[in-house]
Amino acid sequence: MPGPDPDAGQDQERGGLRGALGGLTTRGRSFLAAGLAAALCAYLLGQGDLLRVGLLLALLPLLCAVFLYRTRHRVEGSRQLVPAQVPAGSEARVTLRVDSVSRLPTGLLMLQDRVPYVLGPRPRFLLDRVEPGGRREVSYRVRSDLRGRYPLGPLQLRLTDPFGMCELNRAFSGQSTLTVVPRVERLPPLRPGGEARGFGEGRQHTLALAGEDDLIPRGYRHGDDLRRVHWRSTARLGELMVRREEQPHRAGCTVLLDTRAAGYAGSGPGSAFEWAVSGAASALLHLLEQNVTVRLVTDTGDAVPAEGSPPASGGRSGQTAALLMDLLAVVGHSDGAGLSRAHEVIGESGEALLVAFLGDLDEEQTALAARVRRPGSTAVAFLLDSRVWAGEGGTEALDARARLLREAGWTVVPVPPGVALA
Structure with a gap:
């Protein structure tokens, strides 16, 4: 649980005692004006009792201003935010704390x-007065x-x-x-395989990794090396099957x-x-949970983690996840025209695995995206x-x-509006 984030406590307003006098409220200014007027009249008329009343009325707002001026620097504020990172649509709690280090009680806060x-x-x-x-x-969400x-x-x-004579900020x-x-949606640990003609079928074949030591043959894809054909499985299943163990990925x-x-x-x-x-x-988070080394690449060519960084394993998986989520929290549209x-x-x-989330592509960019997949690798594309x-047309272009x-050997998942990933 993160500790409180203490504020520096340095006052941003440096008006001194003159600034404190400038914080007199309408009531305080009225008392000051009435007291000065009464004192002046008492002096001219020679009325001692009226003079004392006038001085009392004039001194009361001044004493309140001095009191606030001396106590406002002895109030400390801090903030605690838990958690500091939340998914969209979730709540975080903010706790504000006020500490009085003065020997005198504060007024209304x-x-x-x-x-x-x-x-x-x-x-x-x-807040009511805070004792010494x-x-x-207090908290809010x-x-x-x-x-x-x-x-x-x-x-x-x-x-x-307490008298409402002065207010200081x-x-x-x-x-x-x-x-x-x-x-983030939790995804099942399933293996990719086959083609996906719709979202319901494709989501069963998406986000698990076939490792380098996996000896289970898979179906032949365009671009696979014919020297890797597994003839025994081909004869048994009646379709071309290739070995996985020789993947150079x-x-x-x-x-x-x-x-x-x-x-x-x-x-x-x-x-x-x-x-x-x-x-x-x-x-990304699903694959990190499966101890898979991951990398995020955008159409601008930015890669996180950068090429050559240590693999995300053990304690580094959490660091990589935090880095990726921080980036995705602020990622926006680019001005790029292609991939x-x-x-x-x-x-x-x-x-060995490529997962792509693609928007609208023209014929040239579609051909370029098709070439992104390396021969022998598994590639899954979510097309939006x-x-x-927008509900403005059919699915012919898609x-x-x-x-x-x-x-080109991709597993393609067309994504209609409002459908969950898992």
Whole structure:
């Protein structure tokens, strides 16, 4: 459980005692004006009793201002955010704590924490006086359906004296950051295999890895070396089967995420792009749980972890998962027009499994995506069509892209709107 994030406690307003006098309320200014007027009249009329009353009225707001000025620097504020990272649509709890280190009790306190509008309205709390050495805690919840990093703070404190003569504001400089990551679905540990003509069939063949020591033959795919044909299984099953044990690929997986703005239409939590980001996050975490070395590549050619980084095994799996989720929390649309950079990056690797989440592709980009798959490797493509998601047309273009990818040995999963990954 993370500890509290203490604010620096340095006052951002440096007006000194003059600033404290500027914090007089309407009541305080009225008392001061009435007291000065009464004192002046008493002096002119020679009325001693009226003079004492006037001085009392004038001194009361001044004493309240001095009292607040001396006590506001002896109030400390802190914030605790649990958890600091949540999936989209989940809540986090923020606890605000106020400690009094003064020898005098405080007056009325009003707390306000600054939060982005997507997390909800600004929380405000009214606290009664805090005794010397006392502590007060209040909490509120924040929630966002949109991915991103959201700053919380600074914490603002308003102090009021018991008579309501003066109000002083204090802002603490410390901030906390809430990271909202994509929703993640738990996936079954199944092996890929065969072709997928629809989402219901394809999701049974997606996200498990065939290791280098797997001796079970699999079906022949376009591009496989004929020298790897397993003739005994071919004769028994009546179709070409190839051996897996000679795959020259590492036991790893690359997840390709297409982020091109031209590949998706719409925005918001239910958009096709958010589905693709959530699907990529689910695939990456699922494979890490299976102790598979993973890498995320986008259409811009960016790769995380970078090529040459130590494999994510043991304790590094948690670090890799945190790194990937932090990246996916803020990933947005790119201005790229194609997948050429991703093709160059993936072509230099030798992972045995490739999982791609692709938006709209023209014929040229579909052919390029087909060549991303290395011969003998397993490749799964989730295709999202913007016209289908917008309900504006049929699936002819989507079917054509799927056919080209299947001919190149891909397992293709067309994704209709509102369908879960698992």
